[in-house]
Amino acid sequence: MQQSVADLGVAFKNFFDSCKGKRKGRNVKSPRFKKRSNKQSARLTRRGFSIQGDGVYLAKIGVVKPIWSRALPLTKGHATRTDPSSVTIIKDCSNSYFLSFVVDIEPVKVHAKNQSIGIDLGIKTFALIE
Structure with missing residues (x-):
């Protein structure tokens, strides 16, 4: 709320x-x-949820045990994971629930031999910046 x-x-x-x-x-x-439809969502900020072991505590709901598709990213240089800033709970039309976390991570620097950048502007045009 x-x-x-x-x-x-x-x-x-x-x-x-x-x-x-x-x-x-x-x-x-x-x-x-917000229209009520088959797809519903709710967002909780840091005070509305917490990660407890392999479960997630959600305010007003309790602890849920999600099936993790991937692990949350680790803090750079540490073995601890990054704390998510918010979580979105999504219910789709098949009554399946999903948790989507927002996590701040360090950008990955890629060292490429070719410094050219290609931008796709659609089917008819293609831009190349060198």
Whole structure:
């Protein structure tokens, strides 16, 4: 509930700033209710969840034991894992639940022999920057 109220506050701020001309870009429409459909989601911030061993504690739900598709990344130079900043709980139309974590990681530097960059601009054009 708290995250929903925070998201609504940001949406109204963007709407009113857009009406007053304080916000760059095209005008933002007023916030609308989230439609209830077969796909539902909820986002929890750091205070709403914690990782406990192989389980995840979710506020108002309790500890769930997910099937991990991959391990959370480790902190660079340490054996401890990086703490996620938020988790999104997604329920799809087949009543399956998924947890999606947001984790800050260090970017990987790749040393390439060829320093050219190719950008795909669609089917008809291709840009190459050297």
